[in-house]
Amino acid sequence: AKPRVVVVGGGYGGATAARYVRIWSEGAIDVTLIEPNAAFISCPLSNLVLGGSRRIGDLTLSLDALARKHGVRLVRDTVTAIDAEKRTLSLAGGQTLSYDRLIVSPGVDFMWDQLPGMLKPGAQESVLHAWKAGAQTVALRAQLEAMPDGGVYAMTIPPAPYRCPPGPYERASQIACYFSRHKPKSKVLILDANDDVVSKGPLFKKVWKERYGGIIEYRPSFRTADIDAAARTANSELGDQVKADVLNVIPPQRAGAIAVRSGLANANARWCGVDFLSFESTQAKNIHVLGDAIAVAPLMPKSAHMANQHAKVCAAAVVDLLNGRAPDLHPMLTNTCYSFVSDTDVIHVASVHAYDAEKKTLLVVSGSGGVSAGPSALEGEYAMNWARNIWADTLS
Ligand code: FAD
DSSP states (O other), rough: OOOEEEEEESSHHHHHHHHHHHHHHHSSSEEEEESSSSEESTTHHHHHHHHTTTGGGGGOHHHHHHHTTTTHHHOOEEEEEEETTTTTEEEETTTTOOOSSSEEEOOOOOGGSSSSGGGGGHHHHHHHOSSSHHHHHHHHHHHHSSTTTTEEEEEESSSOSOOTTTTHHHHHHHHHHHHHHOOTTOOEEEEESSOOSSSHHHHHHHHHHHHHHEEEEETTTTEEEEEEEETEEEEEESEEEEEEEEEEEEEEEEHHHHHTTTTTBTTTTBBBETTTTTTTSSSTHHHHHEEGBBOOOTTTOOHHHHHHHHHHHHHHHHHHHHHTTTOSSOOOEEEEEESSSSOOOEEEEEEEEEETTTTTTTEEEOOOOOOOOSSSSSHHHHHHHHHHHHHHHHHH
16 A cells, blocks of 8 residues: 555645655555635735725635646645544544654644633634634725724734734735725734834834824834723733724634644643754654744744745655655755735745754755845735736645
8 A cells, every 4th residue: 555644734745745745656555634714815915905905815826727737635624622642633533544654734722811801702703813814804805994084903923933024014004005005094903912023123123114104003012911992992911002993813723723733832831842854743753744833943934935845845754754765964944024015015034944963953045035126016026926827836
Protein backbone atom coordinates (compact mmCIF):
# COMPACT_ATOMS: atom_id res chain seq x y z
CA ALA A 1 0.00 0.00 0.00
CA LYS A 2 1.08 3.58 -0.58
CA PRO A 3 2.21 5.63 2.42
CA ARG A 4 -0.59 7.85 3.75
CA VAL A 5 -0.35 11.55 4.53
CA VAL A 6 -3.31 13.33 6.09
CA VAL A 7 -3.46 17.14 6.12
CA VAL A 8 -5.60 19.07 8.63
CA GLY A 9 -6.78 22.42 7.26
CA GLY A 10 -7.12 23.54 3.63
CA GLY A 11 -5.82 27.09 4.10
CA TYR A 12 -2.52 28.55 2.90
CA GLY A 13 -0.28 26.04 4.68
CA GLY A 14 -2.35 22.87 4.41
CA ALA A 15 -3.52 23.14 0.79
CA THR A 16 0.02 23.93 -0.39
CA ALA A 17 1.48 21.00 1.54
CA ALA A 18 -1.16 18.59 0.16
CA ARG A 19 -0.50 19.77 -3.40
CA TYR A 20 3.29 19.52 -3.14
CA VAL A 21 3.36 16.09 -1.45
CA ARG A 22 1.34 14.80 -4.42
CA ILE A 23 3.53 16.57 -7.01
CA TRP A 24 6.93 15.75 -5.49
CA SER A 25 6.05 12.10 -4.74
CA GLU A 26 4.73 11.80 -8.31
CA GLY A 27 1.53 10.36 -6.91
CA ALA A 28 3.30 7.66 -4.88
CA ILE A 29 1.92 8.99 -1.57
CA ASP A 30 -1.81 9.07 -0.79
CA VAL A 31 -2.89 12.48 0.46
CA THR A 32 -6.17 13.26 2.26
CA LEU A 33 -7.03 16.89 3.07
CA ILE A 34 -9.63 17.66 5.73
CA GLU A 35 -11.28 21.08 5.67
CA PRO A 36 -14.72 22.07 6.97
CA ASN A 37 -15.23 25.06 4.65
CA ALA A 38 -16.71 24.58 1.19
CA ALA A 39 -14.33 27.12 -0.36
CA PHE A 40 -11.00 28.81 0.31
CA ILE A 41 -11.40 32.50 1.25
CA SER A 42 -8.17 34.49 1.23
CA CYS A 43 -7.31 36.72 4.18
CA PRO A 44 -4.72 38.50 2.00
CA LEU A 45 -6.64 41.24 0.11
CA SER A 46 -9.62 40.93 2.49
CA ASN A 47 -8.88 44.39 3.90
CA LEU A 48 -9.72 45.71 0.41
CA VAL A 49 -13.26 44.42 0.91
CA LEU A 50 -13.47 46.72 3.96
CA GLY A 51 -12.14 49.60 1.87
CA GLY A 52 -14.76 48.82 -0.78
CA SER A 53 -12.50 48.20 -3.80
CA ARG A 54 -12.96 44.39 -3.82
CA ARG A 55 -15.78 41.97 -3.10
CA ILE A 56 -15.49 38.79 -1.06
CA GLY A 57 -16.25 36.80 -4.23
CA ASP A 58 -12.97 38.10 -5.72
CA LEU A 59 -11.12 36.30 -2.90
CA THR A 60 -13.15 33.09 -2.81
CA LEU A 61 -11.52 30.16 -4.58
CA SER A 62 -12.30 26.50 -5.12
CA LEU A 63 -10.32 23.63 -3.62
CA ASP A 64 -11.53 21.26 -6.36
CA ALA A 65 -8.40 21.34 -8.56
CA LEU A 66 -6.47 19.71 -5.72
CA ALA A 67 -8.64 16.64 -6.21
CA ARG A 68 -9.18 16.86 -9.96
CA LYS A 69 -5.62 17.67 -11.05
CA HIS A 70 -3.52 16.30 -8.21
CA GLY A 71 -5.53 13.39 -6.82
CA VAL A 72 -5.78 14.78 -3.28
CA ARG A 73 -8.71 13.18 -1.45
CA LEU A 74 -10.83 16.06 -0.11
CA VAL A 75 -12.92 15.44 2.99
CA ARG A 76 -15.27 18.21 4.10
CA ASP A 77 -15.19 17.75 7.85
CA THR A 78 -13.57 18.95 11.08
CA VAL A 79 -10.84 17.03 12.93
CA THR A 80 -11.89 16.64 16.56
CA ALA A 81 -9.02 14.56 18.01
CA ILE A 82 -5.57 13.28 17.11
CA ASP A 83 -4.05 10.13 18.63
CA ALA A 84 -0.31 10.43 18.07
CA GLU A 85 0.40 6.97 19.55
CA LYS A 86 -2.02 5.10 17.28
CA ARG A 87 -1.45 7.53 14.38
CA THR A 88 -5.17 8.08 13.91
CA LEU A 89 -7.50 11.05 13.90
CA SER A 90 -11.23 11.43 14.46
CA LEU A 91 -13.60 13.57 12.46
CA ALA A 92 -16.75 15.33 13.66
CA GLY A 93 -18.68 13.23 11.13
CA GLY A 94 -17.67 10.06 13.01
CA GLN A 95 -14.94 8.75 10.69
CA THR A 96 -11.52 7.63 11.96
CA LEU A 97 -8.52 7.95 9.61
CA SER A 98 -5.02 6.57 10.01
CA TYR A 99 -1.83 8.15 8.73
CA ASP A 100 1.88 7.58 8.38
CA ARG A 101 2.58 11.32 8.57
CA LEU A 102 0.13 14.02 9.67
CA ILE A 103 0.42 17.68 8.61
CA VAL A 104 -1.51 20.14 10.78
CA SER A 105 -2.13 23.71 9.55
CA PRO A 106 -5.20 24.92 11.44
CA GLY A 107 -4.35 28.64 11.52
CA VAL A 108 -5.21 30.61 14.65
CA ASP A 109 -8.00 30.65 17.19
CA PHE A 110 -8.96 33.53 19.45
CA MET A 111 -8.26 33.79 23.20
CA TRP A 112 -11.67 35.18 24.12
CA ASP A 113 -11.08 34.35 27.79
CA GLN A 114 -8.70 37.34 27.85
CA LEU A 115 -11.64 39.64 26.93
CA PRO A 116 -14.44 38.27 29.17
CA GLY A 117 -17.03 40.77 27.93
CA MET A 118 -16.79 39.13 24.51
CA LEU A 119 -18.13 35.90 26.02
CA LYS A 120 -21.50 37.49 26.85
CA PRO A 121 -24.42 36.40 24.66
CA GLY A 122 -24.51 38.31 21.38
CA ALA A 123 -21.18 40.11 21.92
CA GLN A 124 -19.34 38.31 19.14
CA GLU A 125 -22.21 38.96 16.73
CA SER A 126 -22.10 42.74 17.21
CA VAL A 127 -18.38 43.41 17.80
CA LEU A 128 -16.56 41.74 14.92
CA HIS A 129 -12.94 40.65 14.41
CA ALA A 130 -12.94 39.97 10.65
CA TRP A 131 -9.56 38.30 11.28
CA LYS A 132 -10.67 35.19 9.39
CA ALA A 133 -11.88 36.27 5.97
CA GLY A 134 -15.49 35.46 5.14
CA ALA A 135 -18.85 36.33 6.67
CA GLN A 136 -17.28 38.66 9.26
CA THR A 137 -15.43 40.63 6.56
CA VAL A 138 -18.72 41.26 4.74
CA ALA A 139 -20.53 42.11 7.99
CA LEU A 140 -17.85 44.59 9.08
CA ARG A 141 -18.04 46.29 5.68
CA ALA A 142 -21.82 46.60 6.16
CA GLN A 143 -21.27 48.21 9.60
CA LEU A 144 -18.86 50.73 8.02
CA GLU A 145 -21.35 51.53 5.26
CA ALA A 146 -24.16 52.01 7.77
CA MET A 147 -22.06 54.29 10.01
CA PRO A 148 -23.04 57.97 9.63
CA ASP A 149 -20.46 60.51 8.49
CA GLY A 150 -18.76 61.91 11.58
CA GLY A 151 -18.69 58.51 13.29
CA VAL A 152 -15.72 56.74 14.87
CA TYR A 153 -14.36 53.36 13.79
CA ALA A 154 -12.01 51.94 16.46
CA MET A 155 -9.82 48.86 16.11
CA THR A 156 -8.00 47.09 18.95
CA ILE A 157 -4.71 45.30 18.13
CA PRO A 158 -3.42 42.53 20.44
CA PRO A 159 0.18 42.23 21.62
CA ALA A 160 2.45 40.58 19.02
CA PRO A 161 2.73 37.79 17.95
CA TYR A 162 -0.54 37.63 16.03
CA ARG A 163 -1.59 36.66 12.48
CA CYS A 164 -0.24 39.12 9.87
CA PRO A 165 1.84 41.82 11.63
CA PRO A 166 1.07 44.62 9.09
CA GLY A 167 -2.58 43.53 8.62
CA PRO A 168 -4.18 45.87 11.20
CA TYR A 169 -2.32 48.89 9.81
CA GLU A 170 -3.32 48.01 6.25
CA ARG A 171 -6.91 47.74 7.50
CA ALA A 172 -6.74 51.19 9.14
CA SER A 173 -5.40 52.63 5.86
CA GLN A 174 -8.16 50.96 3.81
CA ILE A 175 -10.93 52.24 6.04
CA ALA A 176 -9.38 55.73 6.14
CA CYS A 177 -9.24 55.69 2.33
CA TYR A 178 -12.97 54.84 2.22
CA PHE A 179 -13.83 57.52 4.80
CA SER A 180 -11.71 60.17 3.00
CA ARG A 181 -13.88 59.73 -0.10
CA HIS A 182 -17.31 58.96 1.33
CA LYS A 183 -17.47 60.05 5.01
CA PRO A 184 -14.73 62.67 5.42
CA LYS A 185 -15.82 63.78 8.90
CA SER A 186 -15.30 60.26 10.28
CA LYS A 187 -12.36 58.94 12.28
CA VAL A 188 -10.23 55.78 12.40
CA LEU A 189 -8.89 55.17 15.88
CA ILE A 190 -6.14 52.56 16.25
CA LEU A 191 -5.84 51.17 19.79
CA ASP A 192 -2.57 49.24 19.66
CA ALA A 193 -1.43 47.07 22.59
CA ASN A 194 2.09 47.29 21.18
CA ASP A 195 4.34 50.25 21.93
CA ASP A 196 4.75 51.12 18.25
CA VAL A 197 3.55 50.07 14.79
CA VAL A 198 4.74 46.43 14.58
CA SER A 199 5.54 46.31 10.84
CA LYS A 200 6.60 48.93 8.27
CA GLY A 201 6.11 51.56 11.02
CA PRO A 202 7.76 54.62 9.45
CA LEU A 203 6.07 53.95 6.09
CA PHE A 204 2.58 53.57 7.57
CA LYS A 205 2.98 56.60 9.81
CA LYS A 206 4.12 58.77 6.87
CA VAL A 207 1.12 57.66 4.79
CA TRP A 208 -1.29 58.33 7.65
CA LYS A 209 0.10 61.83 8.15
CA GLU A 210 0.26 62.76 4.49
CA ARG A 211 -2.90 61.10 3.17
CA TYR A 212 -5.19 60.56 6.13
CA GLY A 213 -4.24 63.38 8.53
CA GLY A 214 -7.32 64.28 10.57
CA ILE A 215 -8.85 60.84 9.95
CA ILE A 216 -6.42 58.33 11.51
CA GLU A 217 -5.40 58.63 15.13
CA TYR A 218 -2.81 56.13 16.41
CA ARG A 219 -2.69 55.29 20.13
CA PRO A 220 0.20 52.98 21.06
CA SER A 221 0.41 50.97 24.32
CA PHE A 222 -3.39 50.71 24.60
CA ARG A 223 -3.62 47.29 26.21
CA THR A 224 -7.25 46.23 25.93
CA ALA A 225 -8.35 44.60 29.18
CA ASP A 226 -11.99 44.07 28.25
CA ILE A 227 -14.74 44.96 25.81
CA ASP A 228 -18.27 46.12 26.58
CA ALA A 229 -19.92 45.01 23.36
CA ALA A 230 -23.36 46.46 24.16
CA ALA A 231 -21.80 49.90 24.79
CA ARG A 232 -19.27 49.43 21.93
CA THR A 233 -16.52 50.37 24.36
CA ALA A 234 -12.92 49.16 24.71
CA ASN A 235 -11.43 49.39 28.21
CA SER A 236 -7.67 49.54 28.67
CA GLU A 237 -5.60 48.07 31.49
CA LEU A 238 -5.00 51.64 32.69
CA GLY A 239 -8.73 52.36 32.89
CA ASP A 240 -9.14 54.35 29.65
CA GLN A 241 -12.52 53.83 28.01
CA VAL A 242 -12.99 54.36 24.30
CA LYS A 243 -16.44 54.31 22.75
CA ALA A 244 -16.86 53.79 19.02
CA ASP A 245 -19.67 53.70 16.48
CA VAL A 246 -18.04 50.67 14.87
CA LEU A 247 -15.80 48.65 17.19
CA ASN A 248 -13.50 46.06 15.59
CA VAL A 249 -11.65 43.83 18.04
CA ILE A 250 -8.66 41.81 16.83
CA PRO A 251 -8.34 39.41 19.76
CA PRO A 252 -5.18 37.80 21.16
CA GLN A 253 -4.45 34.61 19.26
CA ARG A 254 -2.99 31.15 19.65
CA ALA A 255 -2.61 28.05 17.47
CA GLY A 256 -5.87 26.62 16.12
CA ALA A 257 -7.87 24.70 18.75
CA ILE A 258 -7.12 21.24 17.36
CA ALA A 259 -3.37 21.81 17.80
CA VAL A 260 -3.83 23.02 21.38
CA ARG A 261 -6.23 20.20 22.24
CA SER A 262 -3.78 17.62 20.82
CA GLY A 263 -0.96 18.85 23.04
CA LEU A 264 1.07 20.28 20.15
CA ALA A 265 1.11 23.85 21.51
CA ASN A 266 4.13 23.47 23.78
CA ALA A 267 5.23 27.13 23.66
CA ASN A 268 3.30 28.96 26.43
CA ALA A 269 0.35 26.68 25.64
CA ARG A 270 -0.09 28.96 22.64
CA TRP A 271 2.12 28.02 19.71
CA CYS A 272 3.56 24.73 18.40
CA GLY A 273 7.30 24.14 18.49
CA VAL A 274 8.73 22.56 15.31
CA ASP A 275 12.04 21.31 13.93
CA PHE A 276 12.65 23.78 11.11
CA LEU A 277 14.28 21.12 8.88
CA SER A 278 10.97 19.25 8.50
CA PHE A 279 8.37 21.20 10.49
CA GLU A 280 7.92 18.04 12.56
CA SER A 281 6.45 18.85 15.96
CA THR A 282 8.92 18.93 18.84
CA GLN A 283 6.10 17.39 20.87
CA ALA A 284 4.85 14.44 18.80
CA LYS A 285 6.56 12.19 16.27
CA ASN A 286 5.16 11.89 12.71
CA ILE A 287 3.12 15.08 13.15
CA HIS A 288 4.17 18.25 11.31
CA VAL A 289 2.78 21.72 12.04
CA LEU A 290 2.73 24.65 9.61
CA GLY A 291 1.68 28.25 9.22
CA ASP A 292 0.34 30.61 11.86
CA ALA A 293 0.11 27.82 14.45
CA ILE A 294 3.88 27.41 14.93
CA ALA A 295 6.20 29.08 17.42
CA VAL A 296 8.00 31.20 14.85
CA ALA A 297 11.74 31.62 14.31
CA PRO A 298 13.21 35.09 15.05
CA LEU A 299 11.69 37.86 12.87
CA MET A 300 9.45 35.37 11.04
CA PRO A 301 5.97 36.81 10.46
CA LYS A 302 2.76 34.80 10.66
CA SER A 303 1.88 35.29 6.99
CA ALA A 304 0.37 33.40 4.07
CA HIS A 305 3.69 33.72 2.24
CA MET A 306 5.49 32.08 5.18
CA ALA A 307 2.84 29.35 5.52
CA ASN A 308 3.42 28.57 1.83
CA GLN A 309 7.17 28.32 2.46
CA HIS A 310 6.72 26.14 5.57
CA ALA A 311 4.49 23.88 3.45
CA LYS A 312 7.14 23.38 0.79
CA VAL A 313 9.96 22.62 3.26
CA CYS A 314 7.59 20.23 5.05
CA ALA A 315 6.31 18.54 1.86
CA ALA A 316 9.87 17.91 0.64
CA ALA A 317 10.87 16.52 4.05
CA VAL A 318 7.78 14.28 4.27
CA VAL A 319 8.46 12.84 0.80
CA ASP A 320 12.10 12.22 1.82
CA LEU A 321 11.22 10.69 5.18
CA LEU A 322 8.59 8.37 3.70
CA ASN A 323 11.25 7.23 1.21
CA GLY A 324 13.78 6.55 3.96
CA ARG A 325 15.92 9.60 3.16
CA ALA A 326 17.03 12.39 5.49
CA PRO A 327 15.51 15.83 4.79
CA ASP A 328 17.54 18.60 3.16
CA LEU A 329 19.79 20.32 5.69
CA HIS A 330 19.73 23.78 4.09
CA PRO A 331 16.18 25.10 3.82
CA MET A 332 15.93 28.73 2.71
CA LEU A 333 12.62 30.61 2.97
CA THR A 334 11.44 33.96 1.70
CA ASN A 335 8.69 36.33 2.74
CA THR A 336 7.06 39.38 1.19
CA CYS A 337 4.11 41.14 2.77
CA TYR A 338 2.41 43.77 0.62
CA SER A 339 0.05 46.29 2.24
CA PHE A 340 -2.47 48.40 0.32
CA VAL A 341 -2.51 51.94 1.74
CA SER A 342 -5.20 53.04 -0.77
CA ASP A 343 -7.17 51.13 -3.42
CA THR A 344 -4.13 51.24 -5.74
CA ASP A 345 -0.96 52.10 -3.81
CA VAL A 346 1.13 49.56 -1.93
CA ILE A 347 4.17 49.23 0.34
CA HIS A 348 6.06 46.02 1.08
CA VAL A 349 8.47 44.37 3.50
CA ALA A 350 10.62 41.40 2.38
CA SER A 351 13.08 39.02 4.05
CA VAL A 352 15.07 35.82 3.44
CA HIS A 353 15.43 33.20 6.21
CA ALA A 354 18.12 30.45 6.16
CA TYR A 355 18.62 27.48 8.47
CA ASP A 356 21.38 27.90 11.04
CA ALA A 357 22.66 24.44 11.98
CA GLU A 358 24.24 25.61 15.23
CA LYS A 359 21.20 27.49 16.54
CA LYS A 360 18.79 24.98 14.93
CA THR A 361 16.49 27.72 13.73
CA LEU A 362 15.84 29.92 10.71
CA LEU A 363 17.62 33.28 10.80
CA VAL A 364 17.24 36.33 8.58
CA VAL A 365 20.08 36.41 6.06
CA SER A 366 22.00 39.56 6.80
CA GLY A 367 21.58 42.22 4.11
CA SER A 368 18.53 40.46 2.62
CA GLY A 369 15.12 42.04 2.15
CA GLY A 370 14.03 45.51 3.19
CA VAL A 371 11.06 47.81 2.75
CA SER A 372 9.66 50.07 0.01
CA ALA A 373 10.93 53.60 -0.43
CA GLY A 374 7.27 54.68 -0.41
CA PRO A 375 3.84 53.69 -1.67
CA SER A 376 3.32 53.25 -5.42
CA ALA A 377 0.79 51.95 -7.93
CA LEU A 378 3.53 49.79 -9.47
CA GLU A 379 3.81 47.93 -6.18
CA GLY A 380 0.01 47.67 -6.32
CA GLU A 381 0.43 45.64 -9.53
CA TYR A 382 3.12 43.51 -7.89
CA ALA A 383 0.80 42.88 -4.95
CA MET A 384 -2.03 41.68 -7.21
CA ASN A 385 0.40 39.43 -9.07
CA TRP A 386 1.71 38.10 -5.74
CA ALA A 387 -1.88 37.15 -4.84
CA ARG A 388 -2.56 35.46 -8.21
CA ASN A 389 0.73 33.56 -7.98
CA ILE A 390 0.26 32.30 -4.43
CA TRP A 391 -3.34 31.29 -5.15
CA ALA A 392 -2.14 29.28 -8.16
CA ASP A 393 0.70 27.76 -6.12
CA THR A 394 -1.72 26.77 -3.35
CA LEU A 395 -4.76 25.58 -5.24
CA SER A 396 -4.37 25.07 -9.00
P1 FAD B 1 -5.32 29.38 7.36
O1 FAD B 1 -5.02 29.89 6.00
O2 FAD B 1 -6.24 30.15 8.23
O3 FAD B 1 -5.90 27.91 7.18
C1 FAD B 1 -6.34 27.16 8.29
C2 FAD B 1 -7.43 26.21 7.81
O4 FAD B 1 -7.57 25.15 8.77
C3 FAD B 1 -8.78 26.88 7.70
O5 FAD B 1 -9.28 26.70 6.39
C4 FAD B 1 -9.63 26.17 8.75
O6 FAD B 1 -10.99 26.00 8.35
C5 FAD B 1 -8.93 24.84 8.87
N1 FAD B 1 -9.11 24.17 10.16
C6 FAD B 1 -8.95 24.70 11.40
N2 FAD B 1 -9.21 23.78 12.35
C7 FAD B 1 -9.53 22.63 11.70
C8 FAD B 1 -9.91 21.33 12.12
N3 FAD B 1 -10.02 21.02 13.43
N4 FAD B 1 -10.17 20.39 11.19
C9 FAD B 1 -10.06 20.67 9.85
N5 FAD B 1 -9.71 21.91 9.40
C10 FAD B 1 -9.46 22.87 10.31
N6 FAD B 1 -0.48 37.05 4.71
C11 FAD B 1 0.33 37.40 3.66
O7 FAD B 1 1.31 36.70 3.37
N7 FAD B 1 0.07 38.51 2.91
C12 FAD B 1 -0.99 39.32 3.17
O8 FAD B 1 -1.20 40.31 2.46
C13 FAD B 1 -1.84 38.99 4.25
N8 FAD B 1 -2.92 39.77 4.54
C14 FAD B 1 -3.74 39.43 5.58
C15 FAD B 1 -4.82 40.27 5.88
C16 FAD B 1 -5.67 39.96 6.93
C17 FAD B 1 -6.82 40.87 7.25
C18 FAD B 1 -5.44 38.78 7.70
C19 FAD B 1 -6.39 38.42 8.81
C20 FAD B 1 -4.38 37.95 7.41
C21 FAD B 1 -3.50 38.26 6.35
N9 FAD B 1 -2.39 37.46 6.07
C22 FAD B 1 -1.55 37.81 5.01
C23 FAD B 1 -2.04 36.30 6.93
C24 FAD B 1 -2.52 34.96 6.34
O9 FAD B 1 -3.90 34.98 6.11
C25 FAD B 1 -2.20 33.82 7.31
O10 FAD B 1 -0.86 33.94 7.74
C26 FAD B 1 -2.39 32.47 6.61
O11 FAD B 1 -3.75 32.29 6.30
C27 FAD B 1 -1.85 31.33 7.47
O12 FAD B 1 -2.09 30.08 6.85
P2 FAD B 1 -2.50 28.82 7.75
O13 FAD B 1 -2.50 27.64 6.85
O14 FAD B 1 -1.69 28.80 8.98
O15 FAD B 1 -3.99 29.18 8.22
